[in-house]
Each structure stands twice: as structure tokens, then as C-alpha cells.
Amino acid sequence: MIHSFLMIGQSNMAGRGYAKEVPAIYDEHIKMQRNGLWQIMSEPINFDRSNAGVGLAASFAASWRLDHQQDEIGLIPCADGGTSLDDWAVGGALFENAISQAKLAQRTSRITGILWHQGENDCSPEKAERYSEKFSVITETLRQELNIPEVPLIIGGLGDFLSSGIFGKYFTSYPLVNRALEEFAKAHANCYFVTAKGLTANADNIHFNALSQRILGVRYYSAFREAEHLLVPRHNEERILKTIYDRPYTRTEKIKLLEHEFAMGNIEPKDFLSELTVLSQE
Template identity: 25%
Template sequence: MPGELKPKNIFLLAGQSNMTESGGVYNDTKTNLLNWDGKIPPQCTPTPNILTLSINKTWEIPHDPLHKEIHNLKTCGVGLGMPFSKQILAKYPNYGVIGLVPCAIEGTKIEMWQKGTNLYNQLVDRARAARQSSGGNIRALLWYQGKSDCGEQDSRLYTRRLEKFFKNVRHDLDSPDLPILMVIVSTGPRKSLRFRRYAQLNINLKNVMRIESVGSTFLADHLLLDTNSAVGIGQKVANNFLYSFYHWK
């Protein structure tokens, strides 16, 4: 990391596949393995005004895929984090250095994010380390999850688990009103998708912003965002954050 640059504004990235960066990922028919095309759109190019917390909890200039280390070196591509950050800086150049904290893991159900689980503990631990090492403030949790729960039809159970997760994160980070920017799922088996969307849209907590993903374009599996939509959703999340929480302290 250059000089003594530290992030003033910290954002947590959590959830599953579409947060771990799926843009540009494809199935190589010759090897039957997932690969990334390596194409970085302009909205994701590195800048010293955006940093990321490494697996060793040091601040570095980010390069997509942001989740490569935290995701056990599995194949990742372009995601929401960089276009989200660059959109904020494009609109407010004096916003200050942004610090991204990747914590998402593909294929994870909401029960795997409950307090006491490895994923939950890792999220809270990395968030605390980010705040302590930078002296900055955690501005929001970006959350994109739900695809792995689409087989479950109990919307009330999912809602309860999601609300409990949000409440616990806020409590353990001593931030009871922490803004949460939640992307609503928009693809999956029709009936189960309806249950999951209903559950997410009916979260009844203060400062939870719902960002719609309907209209996005996906990879061949019809589940993972392509590069254009990953960029678009990232920018959309940023616009919602700026509109609702720019002056939040």
C-alpha cells in the first residue's frame, strides 16, 4: 500500500456468489473447469483512493477479483465492490479513501451466516480489524445472498434468520443503525424465487435499503451476474447509498 494511506470510509461485502464476483467467469468446455476471461472494465480499474483488506488484514490497492483470497482461491471475476466505490468517487471526489472488506463465500445459505458460525465470526473479525487498522468508520454492509435458499419455501423462517443476522452484526460492531444495502434476488425457479423475494422485501428493520436486480443479465447458468450487470448493480447500490446515507455518521 502506498505511503500512509488509510481508508476513511469502510464497506463490508458479504453474501454469496454474486458478491464474490462472477462477471466474466465461464465454463471451459475443454477442461470442464471455471475460468475468468480476465477482462477488467473501466469501472473496475485500480486506484489508490480505493483499498481492500487482504486475507492478512493489511490494506492494499484492490484488483478484481477482490474475493480471490478470502474465497479459497476459487475462480472469481468482476463484482460489485469496485464499480460501487468508483461510482461514489465519481460523484463525490472528496469523499475520502474507501476501504472494501471482502467476506462473501459462494453457495452459502442464510443459516451459515448466523452468529457463532465461521462465516459470521470472520465477517465481524475482519470488520473490527478494518476499523482498528485504519481509524475509519464502517459506513455500510453490502449484502447479496439468497440464491442458495431458493429451495426453501418457508419465507418467515428466512426473514427471521436474515433479520437476526443483521441485528447481530450491528450489535457486535457497536453500530445499531448501520446501513445495510441488500440486493434482492431476481432469478431462480419461479415458485421458490417468489418465496425468497417476498422474504427479502419484507425485512422490517431500520436503515435496510433494498436494491432491485430485476432486469440484470446473467451467465449461461441464469444465476450469476455477467460483467455488465455486476457493474450496473454496483453502481446502483452506490447511488442508493449516496441518496439515503451519504450524510449518515
């Protein structure tokens, strides 16, 4: 049985990190949902826009695998960049799509958690004041629709860099949203807040860069595993990432990666067959 996790929120959940800046994560036991079916995860997982990139879900899943080496994890990508809580309102397209995708996943998996990151589009005092009220309706209805009343909901804070970028004037109230997210998590059972302290951004100062997304995924998993809020960074985040990156590929993974390179035109047919023969004999 695949243990699946629903990914919802806006662009920092979808991921905008540059893949060239971090080592790839590839594991035949980490799946992502495409067209209602499971395939081996590759990034971008949540292809909501043409600039989709590295997000937190890959390192979350890889961290999960360190503790569940005989099991499979599945990611259900439903995040959408530039969206507000109002865009995620019950009955709206984004909410209904998430329900639909999650129900498809439930046919072949058990939803084990919900990953949420959103708030940049609600950075005003007025919206922050109503954040908890609106978010509560969304999450409670989501749980009811999917019959998952007790699965953990992990929510992350906004980056401290938001107000210092070229669009900083639109994000001056981000601390109010962070406070609303943390207070929501502390007031609701099976909900855990993860800090973004110390994380850095792309040049736009809106989106976490690739390394910070990797670290954020490790933090999300720590909160999930320990069932507690993560309010300060952990000292072992880089070590966990190194362990993930140093994992050797299985023969199946090597073959799949070779097939990908051939399909992309990066390797000649004779070289492909030669390397495939070697791998098949391992």
C-alpha cells in the first residue's frame, strides 16, 4: 500500500527552486500522481506553471523513506501558484480539483498526511485577521470529504525575506500571516507548524530557493514524524540531506534514468544498448 500525501497551497508548495542548484532526488519507491496513476517521482512534481521547479515535497518524501525503507510513498500535487485563501474556498475549482485528485489516489493508496504552504497572497492586515477562520472551513471540509479526520496537516511559515525584495511593499504584513498560521496549528489537533527561519530565496525574494526547499521538506517531515511544531531550525538538516543524496541508485533506477537520457536524445542508440546490457547484468 502506498502512503500518500496531498500537496496543496500556492507556488512555494508547487516549488520554484532551480533544479541546477541541488542534487537530484530519485527513488523508485517515491511516486507522484499523474492522470490518476502512480509513476516514479521526478521534479518538478507539481507542474502548475512553466517555471515550476524544486519544491519541498521531494526531500519530505526522501526523509520519510529513511524511516520506511520497505514502503512506498506517493505525492498528490495540487498546489497552484499565486492563489489566495479565497481561491481555495470550498466549492471552487482548486478545492474541487484537490478533492478529485485525492479521491483518485485513495483507490490505490492511503492518504497519510496533508502538506500545505500558502499565505503570500494574503499578506494584508485584513486578510491575515480572517486567515484562521477561512482556513478552518477549507481544512475541515477537506477532511470530511476525504474521510481523513485525523491525518496530520503540516503547514509552513512564510520566508523572512518577503518584505526585502523588489515586490517587498506587497508583503510587509507577512508576520501577521505567520502568526495566524502558527496560532491555527496550535489551536487545532493533528496540525503542526514549521518555521521558515533561516531560509533564503531566489532573486525575486518571493520563492524559496532550491536548497531552502530541500531543508523545508526535511523540516516538514520532522514535524510529521514527531507530531509536534517545529519552531526553530534543527542542527541536523544538512546531514539528513547528505544522507539522502548519498543513497546509491538501485539497478531499476539506473535503467530508468538511462532510458530517460535516451528518450531525451542525450545518448546515442549504440551507447544506450551497451550501457543497458551492462546494467541488466548487475
